[in-house]
Amino acid sequence: MTSTPAATGAAPVTAAEEAAQGARLHGPVTDWFDEHARDLPWRRPEAGAWGVMVSEFMLQQTPVSRVLPVYEQWLVRWPRPADLAAEPPGEAVRAWGRLGYPRRALRLHAAASAIQERHGGDVPREHAQLLALPGVGEYTAAAVASFAYGQRHAVLDTNVRRVFARAVGGRQYPPNATTAAERKLARALLPEDEPLAAKWAAATMELGALVCTARSPECVRCPISSQCTWRLAGSPAHDGPPRRGQTYAGTDRQVRGKLLAVLREAVGPVPQAVLDAVWDEPVQRARALDGLVADGLVEPLAGGQYRLPLGRGASS
DNA sequence: GAAGCGTGGAT
DNA sequence: TATCCAAGCTT
Known part of the structure; x- marks a missing residue:
């Protein structure tokens, strides 16, 4: 009698163990999706x-x-x-x-x-x-x-990464950046059957979005809670480096947002003076506007006026 | 690999 | 109120 990783609460290590756990997850997750998927x-x-x-x-x-x-x-x-x-x-x-x-x-x-x-x-x-x-x-x-096309691909978004980190990896959160190990795991868990793989992709995303959420997962509603490595290990808190939350107030991003909001609402070209009113610090304001122009989001006109772009999009 | 890029709702 | 978070991409 061998004790499986799932039985002990340990994370699977080998590819065979990963694939085996994947096979046990496919049915419950896709069945849950059939019943609970949002009509989007x-x-x-x-x-x-x-x-x-x-x-x-x-x-x-x-x-x-x-x-x-x-x-x-x-x-x-x-x-x-x-x-x-x-x-x-x-x-x-x-x-x-x-x-x-x-x-x-x-x-x-x-x-x-x-x-x-x-x-x-x-x-x-x-x-x-x-x-x-x-x-x-x-x-x-x-x-x-x-x-759209029902193909078999590993679809690895933030929801799926979190579901896999918990259910298979035994951790509360995935790494900050997607790793090669995560991609490999996603491929190992992907059902062989093409239509089932497509459903699996949508279902794992939906599970992460509705049940296995970042802040407060509702494990009592989770179809795979009995197999979840993280839960079986006692739901240990995240220990790694904190994910840096980017401040927003006072950044160029905020200034860009304010400038573009004015241009979106305007019917025609906007004079420089109107844009100047959205932010009082001139250096940062000019930097933000230059950035928008460089990105192709804003077109400068003669006479110090600006508008949303009429021409072909800029590079990038 | 890290930094930069919007916005608003939830906690 | 401050922080977290939301189906990432590009440089």
Whole structure:
């Protein structure tokens, strides 16, 4: 009678142990997902690959509740990549509203243009082609390939990393930056069957978002709590270095946000004097505005006026 | 690998 | 009130 890692509360060490634990998790997690998955618009069949891609851009570091209304308006206005590509990038920035990180709007516009030019207007299916699009990194490429096209990819976002850190790693939180070990574990846990792998990806994310949350996980509602290495070990508190919370007040980011808010609301070009009113420290204010121009989020005009960009998006 | 990049709700 | 946190990407 061998004692398994799951039975002892120890984290699995070998690839075989990881795969074995994965096999025990697939059923409970996907069954839970069948019953508890939220009815989100980008999960409906009519969303299509473009809808999935738009949602993934918007959801990068932004909560679902704030994305929902902007997503709906976005898809009504720009139902296909070609529709967005046909408009100035500044319109994307304006429609982005207060979702935050407005460079994402610029990159989504640039991605739409690339899809139009390189892929005939259809969101590509290949992971490598997705990854080559502006604003698409490892996570988003895997997410679109998996959620939109049903492919088998390890989809490793902050939710999944936390679920795996706890259920398998026995730790409260994953490392600050994604590690090679995490990627390897995610691949080891991925079901062989393609449709099941796609469901697993969505289900593990949903579990992390709804139950295995960062602050206060609801283990009593968790379908795998009886197998959770972290819980079996007594839910030990995080011991590693604290994750640095970035201060916001007084930073360039705050100034950029204020400047861009004025430009989003403006109908036409905005005089320098109006922008000057949003922040009283001139050096930081100028640095922030220069940064927005360098990023392609703002276009300087003659006569000290500024507006959201009408031309093709800037680099990056 | 670390830093920079928005915004607002929850605790 | 201050801190944490939210489906990351790029340089």
